Amino acid sequence: xxxxxxxxxxxxxxxxxxxxxxxxxxxxxxxxxxxxxxxxxxxxxxxxxxxxxxxxxxxxxxxxxxxxxxxxxxxxxxxxxxxxxxxxxxxxxxxxxxxxxxxxxxxxxxxxxxxxxxxxxxxxxxxxxxxxxxxxxxxxxxxxxxxxxxxxxxxxxxxxxxxxxxxxxxxxxxxxxxxxxxxxxxxxxxxxxxxxxxxxxxxxxxxxxxxxxxxxxxxxxxxxxxxxxxxxxxxxxxxxxxxxxxxxxxxxxxxxxxxxxxxxxxxxxxxxx
Amino acid sequence: xxxxxxxxxxxxxxxxxxxxxxxxxxxxxxxxxxxxxxxxxxxxxxxxxxxxxxxxxxxxxxxxxxxxxxxxxxxxxxxxxxxxxxxxxxxxxxxxxxxxxxxxxxxxxxxxxxxxxxxxxxxxxxxxxxxxxxxxxxxxxxxxxxxxxxxxxxxxxxxxxxxxxxxxxxxxxxxxxxxxxxxxxxxxxxxxxxxxxxxxxxxxxxxxxxxxxxxxxxxxxxxxxxxxxxxxxxxxxxxxxxxxxxxxxxxxxxxxxxxxxxxxxxxxxxxxxxxxxxxxxxxxxxxxxxxxxxxxxxxxxxxxxxxxxxxxxxxxxxxxxxxxxxxxxxxxxxxxxxxxxxxxxxxxxxxxxxxxxxxxxxxx
Ligand SMILES: Nc1ncnc2c1ncn2[C@@H]1O[C@H](COP(=O)(O)OP(=O)(O)OP(=O)(O)O)[C@@H](O)[C@H]1O
Ligand SMILES: [Mg+2]
Numbered sequence: 001x002x003x004x005x006x007x008x009x010x011x012x013x014x015x016x017x018x019x020x021x022x023x024x025x026x027x028x029x030x031x032x033x034x035x036x037x038x039x040x041x042x043x044x045x046x047x048x049x050x051x052x053x054x055x056x057x058x059x060x061x062x063x064x065x066x067x068x069x070x071x072x073x074x075x076x077x078x079x080x081x082x083x084x085x086x087x088x089x090x091x092x093x094x095x096x097x098x099x100x101x102x103x104x105x106x107x108x109x110x111x112x113x114x115x116x117x118x119x120x121x122x123x124x125x126x127x128x129x130x131x132x133x134x135x136x137x138x139x140x141x142x143x144x145x146x147x148x149x150x151x152x153x154x155x156x157x158x159x160x161x162x163x164x165x166x167x168x169x170x171x172x173x174x175x176x177x178x179x180x181x182x183x184x185x186x187x188x189x190x191x192x193x194x195x196x197x198x199x200x201x202x203x204x205x206x207x208x209x210x211x212x213x214x215x216x217x218x219x220x221x222x223x224x225x226x227x228x229x230x231x232x233x234x235x236x237x238x239x240x241x242x243x244x245x246x247x248x249x250x251x252x253x254x255x256x257x258x259x260x261x262x263x264x265x266x267x268x269x270x271x272x273x
Numbered sequence: 274x275x276x277x278x279x280x281x282x283x284x285x286x287x288x289x290x291x292x293x294x295x296x297x298x299x300x301x302x303x304x305x306x307x308x309x310x311x312x313x314x315x316x317x318x319x320x321x322x323x324x325x326x327x328x329x330x331x332x333x334x335x336x337x338x339x340x341x342x343x344x345x346x347x348x349x350x351x352x353x354x355x356x357x358x359x360x361x362x363x364x365x366x367x368x369x370x371x372x373x374x375x376x377x378x379x380x381x382x383x384x385x386x387x388x389x390x391x392x393x394x395x396x397x398x399x400x401x402x403x404x405x406x407x408x409x410x411x412x413x414x415x416x417x418x419x420x421x422x423x424x425x426x427x428x429x430x431x432x433x434x435x436x437x438x439x440x441x442x443x444x445x446x447x448x449x450x451x452x453x454x455x456x457x458x459x460x461x462x463x464x465x466x467x468x469x470x471x472x473x474x475x476x477x478x479x480x481x482x483x484x485x486x487x488x489x490x491x492x493x494x495x496x497x498x499x500x501x502x503x504x505x506x507x508x509x510x511x512x513x514x515x516x517x518x519x520x521x522x523x524x525x526x527x528x529x530x531x532x533x534x535x536x537x538x539x540x541x542x543x544x545x546x547x548x549x550x551x552x553x554x555x556x557x558x559x560x561x562x563x564x565x566x567x568x569x570x571x572x573x574x575x576x577x578x579x580x581x582x583x584x585x586x587x588x589x590x591x592x593x594x595x596x597x598x599x600x601x602x603x604x605x606x607x608x609x610x611x612x613x614x615x616x617x618x619x620x621x622x623x624x625x626x627x628x629x630x631x632x633x634x635x636x637x
Pocket of ligand 1: 291
């Protein structure tokens with residue numbers, strides 16, 4: 001009998017990683033530190049640093065979207081985890097339902113809803129109200145992010161919460177903890193891993209999006225993702241500068257994630273409250 | 274407050290789950306400083322009763338009173354009762370110290386007092402020095418002790434324990450039985466203890482409450498329960514018994530297995546059909562003679578202190594415990610004295626024995 005070696009089993013994925021993650025990363029680093037002739041330079045990084053306000057705005061909008069996702073998803077996931085098994089399965093399906101639809105299509109749908117003479121404004125004018133400025137606002141971008149990414153917040157939260165033993169909640173009550181004390185001292189710390197992974201899974205794609213900002217945000221909500229897209233594919237084509245911007249974004253994302261993960265260890269609950 | 278103060282009263286408690294009635298009119302007084310045990314087969318409603326006292330389950334009908342005050346709708350966190358859960362339910366994100374300190378922190382106890390009281394409790398349960406341990410790294414018995422310390426540190430008036438020793442091996446179980454009893458006596462706290470182990474119930478309790486099918490069968494001291502079972506269920510659930518039908522001809526005179534026996538029971542109707550209970554250890558073995566019920570030994574098992582013999586008499590198998598050995602096949606007489614005979618009314622319910630209800634209790 002052949003003994004299946006765990007080391008061997010992981011090789012295909014390692015090869016995949018090297019080909020499609022490590023190699024492109026090295027390429028990005030190479031392009032970021034060279035000019036068109038291939039000579040070493042810091043110019044690209046300097047140029048990317050000039051985009052800092054755009055990066056800050058991206059982080060700002062992504063952070064708002066992440067917080068909104070967390071605020072809505074947390075109680076929802078908690079309630080969901082306390083349902084009967086068959087209902088839980090049904091709710092999981094409902095949460096994942098939008099994910100079966102194409103991402104672009106979903107965002108187009110929001111565009112159609114929010115446009116100056118879109119569905120919402122048509123409704124408003126038809127009942128005699130003045131139309132609202134909805135499309136091409138930061139609010140629309142945040143809405144798009146929340147709508148598209150909230151399942152990625154709900155699912156990890158739900159999965160940790162189903163693992164919180166009901167008897168722990170009862171034990172807290174038994175020892176004198178009311179609803180809020182039980183939440184703060186038992187449910188919240190035990191669901192911290194779900195908060196961390198949900199936050200990461202929403203924040204990271206939100207901070208680098210260009211589809212949502214491009215379609216719902218207009219010119220005023222030009223985000224770092226749009227910038228990188230333009231540098232690689234669009235009118236301001238500059239491979240080297242685009243790489244430097246990507247690198248900058250990646251460093252910022254890594255730092256953010258590191259901070260989150262530190263939160264998870266030690267006094268997680270105090271840090272959050 | 275003294276031993277006669279009723280600390281908890283259950284009045285006519287009923288509870289159904291999904292249309293199935295689990296508790297059928299429970300009436301129970303729990304006195305101060307009492308060690309009271311709910312004993313009964315699986316599914317008879319022990320945990321449900323305990324959870325009603327703890328506030329985790331609301332009864333459909335009836336009242337729960339704490340020191341005379343109705344507390345039906347009082348949430349668990351407001352009750353002066355603490356629970357040791359069957360599966361311990363220790364907080365996995367807290368170490369031993371913080372688990373025990375949990376209740377004290379909620380009421381904003383000064384840090385110095387928390388430290389001293391937690392230390393004191395850990396010493397009480399023999400876990401000094403384990404303060405900084407993660408609860409996941411403790412053995413079952415140690416986790417059990419943490420759960421006990423965590424409940425006791427809050428100075429509850431009543432401690433509820435749901436099969437706290439169920440997961441421990443026999444030796445540890447015996448040790449913990451002894452320690453729990455010691456702790457209870459030392460702190461003078463009322464313990465409401467749930468078990469389905471009759472030996473545990475008899476050795477630890479001041480009062481035993483025998484339950485079956487959501488009904489309290491008997492409440493009494495371990496001696497009462499053992500020596501004077503009120504019905505066949507209690508008799509067969511507590512210890513081993515020989516139960517045979519009989520007829521009460523008059524006060525102090527019962528007939529069973531075709532013989533008249535003198536007994537110590539009275540107050541039955543003339544010629545009332547009854548159940549006769551005789552404990553295996555009460556039967557004395559004698560040489561076969563016309564004076565006694567006689568039979569053939571069909572099996573002998575060595576049980577350590579005594580032999581257990583199955584004796585076939587008139588088509589019925591009697592269980593006899595004796596230090597005297599009679600080989601298989603030998604003819605012996607069974608001597609049964611008046612004090613050994615326990616007479617019980619025969620009712621539709623009491624004719625059901627423990628073993629019947631354990632196997633078939635789910636259907637009815
Ligand atoms: N939350 C609940 N929902 C539905 N049925 C329940 C619930 N809790 C208990 N029951 C049912 O009530 C009956 C009594 O349960 P209970 O837990 O009180 O029994 P028990 O005497 O503690 O048994 P065991 O010795 O097995 O723990 C069982 O038939 C059980 O299935
Ligand atoms: Mg139980």
